[in-house]
Amino acid sequence: MDFEVWPEAIELGQLFAERGYELSLVGGPVRDLLLHRRSHDLDFCSSARPEEFEPILRSWGDGFWDMGRKFGTLGAIQHRNDGTEVRVEVTTYRSDTYDADSRKPAVAYGHELLGDLSRRDFTINAMALRVPSLEFVDPFGGASDLGKKVLRTPVDPEQSFDDDPLRMMRAVRFVAQLGFSITPDTAAAIADMAQRLSIVSAERVRDEFVKLLLSDRPRQGIEAFVESGLADVVFPEIPALQLEMDEHHHHKDVFEHTMMVLERAIALETDDDGPVPAPDLTLRLAAIMHDIGKPATRKFEPGGKVSFHHHDVVGAKLTRKRMRALRFDRHLIQDVSELVGLHLRFHGYVDEPWTDSAVRRYVKDAGHLYERLNRLTRADATTQNQRKAHMFERAMDEMEARVRELKKKEDFDALRPDLDGSQIMQILDLKPGPEIGKAYKHMLAFRLDNGPTDEVTATAELRRWWHEQQG
Template sequence: MGFEVWPEAIELGELFNEHGYELALVGGPVRDLLLNRPSHDLDFCTSARPEEFEPILRKWGHGFWDMGRKFGTLGAMKRREDGSEIGVEVTTYRSDTYDPDSRKPEVNYGDSLEGDLSRRDFTVNAMALRVPQCEFVDPFGGANDLQKKILRTPVDPEQSFDDDPLRMMRAVRFVAQLGFSIEPATAEAITNMVDRISIVSAERVRDELTKLLLSDNPHAGIEALVDSGLADEVLPEIPALQLEMDEHHRHKDVFQHTLMVLDRAIALETGPDGPVPAPDLTLRLAAIMHDIGKPRTRRFEAGGKVSFHHHDYVGAKMTRKRLKALRFDHHVVEDVTDLVALHLRFHGYIDEPWTDAAVRRYVRDAGHLYHRLNRLTRADATTQNKRKSQMFSDAMDDMEARVIELKKREDIDAIRPDLDGQQIMEILGLEPGPEVGRARKHMLDFRLDNGPTDYDAAVAELKRWYAEEA
């Protein structure tokens, strides 16, 4: 089997060999070699202990780091002639044992490459390439599984997932990233053991979910997450979308609709210089969360109709709670929550085009999320009725064109009242307090309704309002 191996891997292998140590390229880089996919960082394992190979790494590269020393891992960077860099991490052969109530391994050094490979998550990641001799090592049939595009554990799957439950999340993530399917016995073990995911930290689950959503095919990953039962544990709002439809099918399958919205939103992401560069975590999270308020708000109305009144606001509260529990960054939590809350806002425009004041309010309320909100709104219009679909698209085009025209005349992205708080207090003779806040809110509403006005007109409006309030 021939490989075009990174020259840095060969060079490092020769250095280890000179000192009498084994070195092998392992895991993702080997898998990517076989798939002809690029790898920007290289992972190795070695017979040497960290204190033995540290001098080799320090001499070979630069930017040495040792954050993983307690796990037997050291790393370095290598600068190439073209100015690019490649990162490497080297880990001593491992033979881990796990505490049943924790996914943190007790590190025991191993004595063989094959033993190290046996403790890896899937056979496609349990292949190695000894360097510098480029000897391919595949004790568990990973290359065959790679060809078949299946995920299988090197050892008994229940033992593997019991040792490290996070591997179950990695399985569904690889479905999305690599387009693989989960081998039946492995899939069955995941379904039987989903409750074990509870010992994994929210941050680790979040990281796997993020990688899934930013992959080439998050649709398949979300389906695998739900089918496996893992979603019931880590993102229960999504399987809850699988509502039983009434016998007349008066509403859509919300789960399938959500997956369609996800696909459509991804298709609306832009190039690197556009307003929503792909892949966009915020937009993709909003797409899968936008309708999670529907199960709680579903009502069967007279005449057989089904309603989901206020599912946008209910869903926004649910979104904030779930994303906070998963330890997403504060700005991600707030942005996704706002998108869910606003995702129905545009729909009134179709029946009756808005005034300029309403357009200004839409842009102001959307703020920096304006382009994402428009894409989420377009993605959510999944009707199969061509006439309705065209009407919706035309209305959105019209609104966006009006925003462009308004922006030529005024800075609607940064609308402020024509009078600030200090001016309001001076004009009305007020001290700081709630009354100033109410006056400022009125002047903001006045600005949104009427566009920019001169100072005298703003003062006259403030005095008129205050006289009525008094």
């Protein structure tokens, strides 16, 4: 085949060959070559052990790392004269396998390239290019599968997923990233073995889910995630959205609605200069989870109507619980659960526009999530009734315009009472204690209700409130 190969790859191959070691470009970079894509991160495998090729990488690059040493992997970086850089990782031929009860892979070194390729996740990643000879190695038909846009394991899928259950998550991730489909035998094996994913650490599963969600086609990935049965193991709240529908209780399928919200939210992400640069993990997670409280709150009302009262509150709690189980960062957990809890907040505005006080409270409560909350709210308005859709859009446009006008007069990002804690203590002649906190909270509410006031007016309100408390 005609390859336009990175000169750095050939250079590194020559350095390994001079010392009697094999080196091959493998995995994603080879796949990208066939797809005519370029990558600055190159993965290699070698017959050499880490202690043998470490000196080669140190001399070749101007940066070196060894975080993956226990897995047989070392890395280096070389900065080019044009200001770009090439990162490489080299791994000794190996086999990753899980013991029956293990949550981490055990590493065993292999001895030849074909054995290493046979242990890779899918045929499209089981191709290699020997360097510096440029011999293309494709023992499992990866190039053909790449052309067909299918995902298939190099060996029997049950054996492959038994060796490393995380490969099942990678399958649905590649559906999202590449737009490929999973072959029937591979899909059947995933469905049969989905429970084995439970032995993999939550962090590794989470990372695959995040890659899926940040891809170009997250909806396809989520649908494959659910259809495969993997979601039942990893994220059962998502398949639970496929609520039963019957002839007596007609209502939207919540899962289908959630997929629409995800796509609409993604369409509202901005470029790098905007307030919500794409791809935004916080917004996408909130879109996926905004209705996960509905199954637990569903109630069939008289007349065939269905209600989901307080599903926002319940959903926020479920969001925190699931994200903690998947070991997400606590700040991200807080932001996503806050968005889920607030996603219905705007709806009252459509029927009766808010006072300035209510607008201030909305912005204050949303805080740094304001732009994301508005996008989630817009995305959630999936009604097919064009009149209602236009009313909602106009109401949201109007509210955002009011916020912009209020922000010209007030600093919403630093919205505080007109009197600080020290002033409150001095005016009321009090020492630090719970009373000061209550007074501060009241003055903040007064500020939100009335906008900025002068010190005389604020002091009078504080004294009035304090007198009332004593009364």
